[in-house]
Amino acid sequence: MRVALIHPPDAIIPIVPCSSIPVLTAVLHAAGHTVKAYDAGQIVARETLQTDKVEHWYDLMEAAAADLEAVGSRDAEQNAELRRLQRLLAMPRSMIAELDDAIAMMRDMDRFSNPAIFNRKFDVLRACFQLVYSLNPDGYFNMRRVGHDVLGSPTPGLPDPPMEVFERLVDRILADRPDIVGLTVPFDSAIFFALKIAQMVKARAPHVVVIMGGSAIESNSYPVMTDPFYFTVLDYVMIGEGEVQFPRFVDAIASGSDPREVNNLRWLAEDGTIGKTEMLLVTDLNAVPAPDFSALDYDNYMLPNSLGTLQTSRGCYYGKCTFCSELFRKGFRIRRPDLVVDDMVAIYEQTGIRHFHVWDSLAPPKTLKKIALEVKARNLPFVWMAETKFERPYREEETIRILAEGGCRFLQFGFESGSSRVLDLIDKGNDLDDVDQTLAHMKKYGIRAGVTWFIGFPGETEHEADVSYDFIASRRDRLMFSGYARAFSLGTDTILYEQQERFGIEAFMKSEGVLDFRYRDGTEHWDTEERNHAFWVRGDFYLIMNSIHLHYSTLSQEAIMAVTGQERCGPLIRHINPDVLERTPFVRTPEVSVRHFRVNPQSAAGEGYAIAFHSLTGFSFDLDADGVRLLEVLDTPRTYAQIVTATGFAPERIHRLVDLAVNRGMVRAIVEVHDIHYLPEADLAAKVLASS
Amino acid sequence: MSNNLLVLCDPDRDQVEIARIAARSGATIGLVSTAVRPQDMPAVGCRVEEVRDYGGVSVQALDEPLIAGAALAQLSSFTDAVIVHHLGQWAERLTAHHIESPERLDLELISMGSVMNAGLTDVILVSTPMEEGRSAPLGAAAEQLHRRMLEILGPYCAEVIDLSRAAR
Helix, strand or coil, X not given: CEEEEEECCCCXXXXXXXXXXXXXXXXXXHCCCEEEEEEHHHHHHHXXXXXXXXXXXXXXXXXXXXXXXXXXXXXXXXXXXXXXXXXXXXXXXXXXXXXXXXXXXXXXXXXXXXXXXXXXXXXXXXXXXXXXXXXXXXXXXXXCCCHHHHXXXXXXXXXXXXXXXXXXXXXXXXXXXXXXXXXXXXXHHHHHHHHHHHHHHHHHCCCCEEEEECCCCCCCCCCCCCCHHHHHCCCEEECCCCCCHHHHHHHHHHHCCCHHHCCCEEEECCCCCEEECCCCCCCCHHHCCCCCCCCCCHHHCCCCCCEEEECCEECCCCCCCCCCCHHHHCCCEECCHXXXXXXXXXXXXXXXXXXXXXXXXXXXXXXXXXXXXXXXXXXXXXXXXEEECCCHHHHCHHHHHHHHHCCEEEEEEEEECCCHHHHHHHCCCCCHHHHHHHHHHHHHHCCEEEEEEEECCCCCCHHHHHHHHHHHXXXXXXXXXXXXXXXXXXXXCCHHHHCCCCCCEEEEEEECCEEEEEECCCCCCCCCHHHHHHHHHCCCHHHHHCCCHHHHCCCCHHHHHHCCHHHHHCCCHHHEXXXXXXXXXXXXXXXXXXXXECCCCCCCCCCCEEEXXXXXXXXXXXXXXXXXXXXXXXXXXXXXXXXXXXXXXXXXXXXXXXHHHHHCCCEEECCCHHHECCCHHHHHHHHHHHHC | CCCCEEEECCCCCCXXXXXXXXXXXXXXXXXEECCCCHHHCCCCCCXXXXXXXXXXXXXXXXXXXXXXXXXXXXXXXXXXXXXXXXXXXXXXXXXXXXXXXXXXXXXXXXXXXXXXXXXXXEEEEEECCCCCXXXXXXXXXXXXXXXXXXXXXXXXXXXXXEHHHHHC
């Protein structure tokens, strides 16, 4: 059988291949099938992220906006489109001229390792990437269509570059005459694109069997497992893991037997209901072959050293975090560590890759230790990182030494919160006092650390959210990357959702596919928006998401800090010593640009307005005249009093504007390190350690 | 490779001997205790190890009546041996909790087997013997699952030590 495996884009810059493609390639090859793999995200990037193309699209937006501005009386729809275009056009066109060079930088270790170059070029790359996926109103980064609307008629007008690439890609795929097209969706974002691709395949070649599977298949936004509608473009959905059942499914198609006898399947039955077979997980991870990367085109991924992804376990050995999806918690199984090292060797021999990301829900520390011992014993030139949590074994210096000697350069911890009370609500099982001990050992042996965390868990106070930020911010000499993952969002397959009464909450559907909660005593949860802005712009989640961290983990502390959001945007106002605040100068951050627009589609009066674009986050913010004036005068560093003098605004107004601008990373305080103070609670763990 | 053992015994009476067997592996011993009923598990902190006495030896203990394989993996990270105490009770807890879901029962056995097979630590499985007249009274479903446990997990054990036979 000829199988086309497609990994649709997942709204992340294609820097590493998703692990499902090599895993499925390996098992299909072992079963004697032919595989062609297509990383559609990588293909879209290759075909769209080019200076001349993006400049052309930018100009089309400019022309479309001008046409709308010229309309005498715009209707609501036209005003909404004009506003959408203006927000995109707030990104300076001049950035696009650097795009080709930005992509070249991503593959050039010297320039990639230079923070000044990296920051600028990576911002350019991300901004252009975002534009490509936003150009058409249906673009992913706009209000993406959820539910059945995803397969509706496209909105006419501006091009939709990813969809245009998909059209050509599907032609290419079908030219190879596949028997089966498999779409793998590791993230919810990929389902949006997978359904579009499936629709194109079915429109051109109804006879080709289309099947979708992957870890994100249980989607609230696109319930493909339960809603017959989606079977207009899908023949089958495979739930659970594919290593055993997917080859069986392909075998069944090949032999002409009924594939509906294969486990883990969903299909549309004759009576219009969803047919299903029992879900089985892989019983023996040791029996699965090593991932096969041969079907992927590694030359087109954007990293100076290619990165291989692999898993040592499935499910989570902890399994108790109340916010986490059951998908990641249940069914813990493990692959023998010596086989994992064999996998790394096989990948190295096949591709030359020697940098690895161990991509488990939660990698067991003993597994990592055994991998390290094996790598050292076999004298393998591997550098690797893994995702874990602050566990007891990492308090032991010996463990950290062994990991370092065996090639580990980065550990990313699921930290979640700097508040013990919130950690207990989550049932994380972390002791904050362990964190400093672990970080101290890691620093000693040169393993860099990162943490992922969030705010807004039910029961968390605003103060506790601030403690989390400060806990991390005050340890940046030991914590390389702060993976702030945005405010909490509730999932249906979580302990929290199942036990809402225990947490005093009530879940409700805020909009299609989006859950929210309120407290049972009638109160609403606090508004996370401004903290979300403040922590996101100072966080490094996008560096982690794009696998920058393993490469930067080998650089100096200064180089690492220079690429962090915290360093680039500086402290929050509350961190500045009150005694020096009035004499602290503020300056506009270089990542911010302001564009004026003649017409404000949100205002009946029709006066002009401005939008600030932040290249670090890609966010844009409306500015009123006072905001524009503030950013103008802060081209030069000025204190509060000097800003008052320069603008003529009231001091209270200036304080409010500066606070907001600093919060969102548009303005930076120039302050000595010794005048930056964090909440005392954030330092508690370190003090306990020092006193003991 | 680790040295996994299956100890057939009276789990309540033979703890001193079980602890002595575990101590052959090293000084740091873990315990996965299946004694607590799922509904009695604390909402918070059930996966924070606590030091307990087991047969006169200090062990790092976790209560886990259901996902015992996962608990074993957690303890494996810093122990020389882990005692899983005990299979019959685990079978009772699982069948009571997942009675409608045989695939979940299988999944837990698979999970335990995969951790034992990974060689992270020495695992001491404690079980009552299944011979006629010698096993502890379990419900039919639990009895059946207990047998399956021994069938599936037995091959991951290098040796079976029958203390009950020695006692007779």
